[in-house]
Amino acid sequence: MAKQYLLFAKKEIDTNKQSVSVNQVVQMEGYNYPKYVVYKVEKTDWGINYHLIDINTHVFNSSTHIRPLSEKFGIGIYYDDKAPQYMTENEVAELLAKALVKQKMEQYKAEEEKIEREKVRAVGREWLKESIPQDAKAIIVARLKQDDLDSQTDYFASSVQRTIILGFSKHKRDLFSEMRKYANNFEGTAYLAEYNEDYEHREKYSMGNGYYLGKSSYSGWIIEKSIIYDRDNTIENFAYVAGNHENIYLKLDACKEVAPQTELFDNGEFEIVDYSQKAIALFGDTKPIKELLMAMGGKFNPRLTHNNEKKAGWIFQQSKREELETIINLKSE
Numbered sequence: 345m346a347k348q349y350l351l352f353a354k355k356e357i358d359t360n361k362q363s364v365s366v367n368q369v370v371q372m373e374g375y376n377y378p379k380y381v382v383y384k385v386e387k388t389d390w391g392i393n394y395h396l397i398d399i400n401t402h403v404f405n406s407s408t409h410i411r412p413l414s415e416k417f418g419i420g421i422y423y424d425d426k427a428p429q430y431m432t433e434n435e436v437a438e439l440l441a442k443a444l445v446k447q448k449m450e451q452y453k454a455e456e457e458k459i460e461r462e463k464v465r466a467v468g469r470e471w472l473k474e475s476i477p478q479d480a481k482a483i484i485v486a487r488l489k490q491d492d493l494d495s496q497t498d499y500f501a502s503s504v505q506r507t508i509i510l511g512f513s514k515h516k517r518d519l520f521s522e523m524r525k526y527a528n529n530f531e532g533t534a535y536l537a538e539y540n541e542d543y544e545h546r547e548k549y550s551m552g553n554g555y556y557l558g559k560s561s562y563s564g565w566i567i568e569k570s571i572i573y574d575r576d577n578t579i580e581n582f583a584y585v586a587g588n589h590e591n592i593y594l595k596l597d598a599c600k601e602v603a604p605q606t607e608l609f610d611n612g613e614f615e616i617v618d619y620s621q622k623a624i625a626l627f628g629d630t631k632p633i634k635e636l637l638m639a640m641g642g643k644f645n646p647r648l649t650h651n652n653e654k655k656a657g658w659i660f661q662q663s664k665r666e667e668l669e670t671i672i673n674l675k676s677e
Contacts, residue, residue, distance in 0.1 A: 360391050363410050367436050369429035370396070370410050373419050380405060380421070381431050383440050396421075397436075402443040461584060468587030470638060472579045475586075475594075476572075480512040483570045483582065484526045486533045486593075491563040502562040507585045508532075509592050516571050518555040520544045523567040527557070529647075530593040533565045589646050589656060614672045616665065617650065624665055625650070626658040626672075636671065640664060 364370060364382055371379045380396035387393075396405040412425035431439075476483075488506040510526040510533070520543075527537035536543060536557050545561065547553045558566030572578045585591045614628035625648055630637060634644070642658040650657065660668060 360387075362392055363412070364394065364423045367430050367433060368423060369399070369431060370394075370421050370423045372421055373416065378405075381436055381439060382410075383436050397439050397443045399439065402439060402446045404443055404447060464587035465583040466587070467634070467638070468583035468585065469579055471586045471592075471644065472582060474643065476575070476579070477512055477514075479514050480572060481516045482513040482572055483509060483578065484511045484513055484523065484567065485570055486510055486527075486530060486565055486567050488532070488565055489558075489561060489563050507582075507591060509582065509586060509594065510567065511594055513569060516569075518548075518569055520557055523557040523569070527567055529595060533567055536565070536567060589644055592644075592646050594645070594647065615650075616668060616672075618662075619648070619659065622662055624660050624662055624668070626660065626668060627655060630658060633671070640667065640671075 362385060364385075366382055366385055368382050369379060370382065371377060378401070379399045381399055382394050383397050384395035385392060386395060391408055394407050394410055396407065397403070398405060407421045410421045410423050413422045414425050416422055486508040487504050488508075489502045490505045492501040492503055508530055510529045513522060524537050524539065527533045527535075543557050543559060545553065545556050545558070547561070548555055553561035554568060556566045556568040558564060560566075570578070570582075614626060614630070617625050617627070619625040626637070626642070627648075627650055637644075637658050640660065641664065642660050644656070644658050646656040647654050648657040648659070649655070
């Protein structure tokens with residue numbers, strides 16, 4: 345006999361004893377909680393498993409025991425033992441069909457999202473391989489934290505809503521002066537560039553939140569250093585972040601602009617300008633052709649300067665100009 349003991353209810357339940365039948369309506373504890381219909385009862389080595397469908401949302405669920413409402417105690421799934429409710433076989437069959445369609449659609453959506461995430465990660469991997477200096481020992485990152493405090497249970501936690509790459513460091517030492525230097529790269533962290541002792545947090549101890557610059561580890565932006573112990577692992581860990589160009593805020597070091605910029609090409613959709621003696625820059629809606637631009641050796645930078653404004657664009661060698669113009673003309677036709 346399989347039994348389960350409910351500690352707070354001080355009651356032992358025989359899980360081999362069937363309490364409800366197929367097509368019977370049951371409900372979670374509480375007002376306006378989900379209602380389910382039992383569409384299958386399965387006997388297992390550990391007792392009976394009730395397979396359920398949410399009547400309103402058409403989501404599958406299951407439970408190993410369903411208790412009578414007359415013995416209600418605590419959170420759980422109950423059935424009305426005084427006035428039991430049932431649905432017809434046709435109604436349950438219709439719900440089951442809807443639930444299967446919804447499950448299939450969610451699986452398809454999850455697979456599509458997985459494929460899309462991998463595409464983003466592939467772009468990020470290539471960018472990181474090209475952009476992380478060989479002598480880099482760490483990545484300076486900014487993280488946007490969200491407070492997930494549950495005041496009802498005194499549960500303290502936070503989650504990362506966004507991660508931004510601010511720069512690279514040639515050493516592993518935690519220096520707030522270094523973090524403040526990179527804070528100006530992004531407007532969300534610019535206020536951290538000014539010295540404020542209250543923003544310096546040294547919590548490298550058990551259950552601590554590490555070494556970070558910011559108002560709080562639970563909400564708002566913080567800046568911290570992510571050590572590169574293994575280059576390949578670091579690239580994999582930051583691939584999705586780097587695959588979204590809006591998460592990259594590096595100062596322009598490799599290419600210095602020349603003034604004034606000379607317009608080389610403008611077809612209303614794309615612009616190519618001289619950016620330095622050895623480089624040209626491409627501006628426009630390049631997302632549909634970004635993989636082609638990468639294959640040509642282009643380097644994306646979200647913080648280029650164009651017409652005295654910060655603007656996202658691609659940097660190429662001057663020798664790529666003719667090839668780039670040809671491709672853009674073909675894509676614009």
